[in-house]
């Protein structure tokens with residue numbers, strides 16, 4: 001319990017910072033390779049003229065994802081955990097010092113690709129987005145419920161692959177809403193841009209400062 | 212360090228048991244939804260007349276995977292971790308007591324869908340198989356090296372989806388062999404059975420009892 005208490009303290013510091021600066025902070029969680037970075041590349045490409053976005057990338061090793069984000073023209077900080085399976089709030093506190101946070105509208109934290117541990121660690125975020133790729137199968141809400149139960153948004157990604165898979169999207173949406181009736185669900189393809197408009201609209205809608 | 216020491220003790224007990232019974236024990240690791248259970252369904256379907264296989268399933272919640280395996284006609288034990296992100300060796304020791312292990316040739320442990328933690332915990336297995344689905348992207352060996360570095364076999368699965376993805380299979384094989392030059396790599400599709408023959412042959416080849 002001692003570790004979580006310390007994590008809570010840093011999460012509270014981060015949350016206060018986001019509130020003071022009126023920044024929407026999103027903690028993005030998924031299995032490895034669900035499409036988090038691709039979704040961010042396409043989202044930033046589409047919205048960077050409208051809103052100021054920065055990204056904090058979390059991975060075990062490499063700076064590959066931060067480099068992909070920087071290539072879109074926005075700020076990206078890479079955290080390398082050297083093997084740890086989730087991000088902690090103190091790592092976010094440190095990363096925030098490395099960003100120019102003036103005039104930022106949104107900070108996205110792309111968490112470690114892991115559908116288990118990251119959902120147990122509060123980073124001080126305003127919202128949680130969980131990404132599920134249709135290639136992973138339609139039983140994941142049942143088998144890995146905690147990531148879906150604790151999310152605000154579910155992005156069902158790679159819908160362009162549906163014709164080649166047995167993926168029952170109705171069942172997934174039903175399972176997800178059973179776990180979390182306030183979950184907002186978008187069906188998207190980061191590759192073809194299908195469904196992305198709704199996701200873009202949600203991101204840019206006027207937001208009353210988070211209480 | 213204390214937890215790992217205890218885990219090592221159970222792993223040693225398991226390993227001794229497998230050696231005594233001349234059972235090949237495979238620890239199967241991947242991201243969620245890479246196709247572990249599907250590969251096992253097809254493998255058992257093909258080989259169950261030749262070799263006796265049993266499966267120990269590990270998941271956070273549900274008995275879904277063990278039910279799928281039992282439907283093939285072989286023994287399956289389901290471990291539900293209730294949230295923990297990897298299997299421990301003592302869970303395997305307990306599961307072994309629930310199996311009829313006489314005349315078994317192979318026991319497969321399908322580990323929790325997680326490309327990070329499971330590779331740190333020795334279960335007493337003889338071999339480790341890591342599964343990578345082409346839908347996850349071709350940077351995973353670089354970003355999640357420990358699972359690939361500690362494996363004996365890499366199954367690159369869902370090759371039927373290659374026409375719809377940017378997945379550089381040569382790069383992945385090069386990255387994987389850089390981490391682990393003894394890694395044996397099979398390119399398969401559990402859906403179409405492409406490449407599965409080589410994997411079946413490896414499983415059924417005569418094996419000198421493990422030293």
Ligand SMILES: Nc1nc2c(ncn2[C@@H]2O[C@H](COP(=O)(O)OP(=O)(O)OP(=O)(O)O)[C@@H](O)[C@H]2O)c(=O)[nH]1
Pocket residue numbers: 030031032033034035036037038039065112113114157158159160161188189190191192346347348349354375376377378
């Ligand atoms: N067909 C298809 N492929 C996609 C889509 N989105 C992403 N991909 C592919 O999926 C693979 C993984 O995408 P990434 O964006 O790197 O996934 P990620 O979630 O950021 O991966 P990690 O950071 O390692 O957890 C890449 O090969 C992408 O090209 C999509 O909508 N459709």
Ligand SMILES: Nc1nc2c(ncn2[C@@H]2O[C@H](COP(=O)(O)OP(=O)(O)OP(=O)(O)O)[C@@H](O)[C@H]2O)c(=O)[nH]1
Pocket residue numbers: 135136137138143164165166167241242243244245246247248249250276323324325368369370371372399400401402403
């Ligand atoms: N196209 C295609 N789909 C596949 C293949 N193998 C598995 N799938 C699909 O991938 C999804 C996940 O397969 P599973 O076998 O349940 O994956 P898993 O690794 O056991 O998943 P967890 O136990 O949750 O980690 C299912 O929808 C399968 O039908 C394949 O070779 N090609």
Ligand SMILES: [Mg+2]
Pocket residue numbers: 036037038065110
């Ligand atoms: Mg990424």
Ligand SMILES: [Mg+2]
Pocket residue numbers: 247248249276321
């Ligand atoms: Mg499975």
Ligand SMILES: [Zn+2]
Pocket residue numbers: 085086117118296328
């Ligand atoms: Zn963890």
Ligand SMILES: [Zn+2]
Pocket residue numbers: 085117295296297328329
């Ligand atoms: Zn773990």
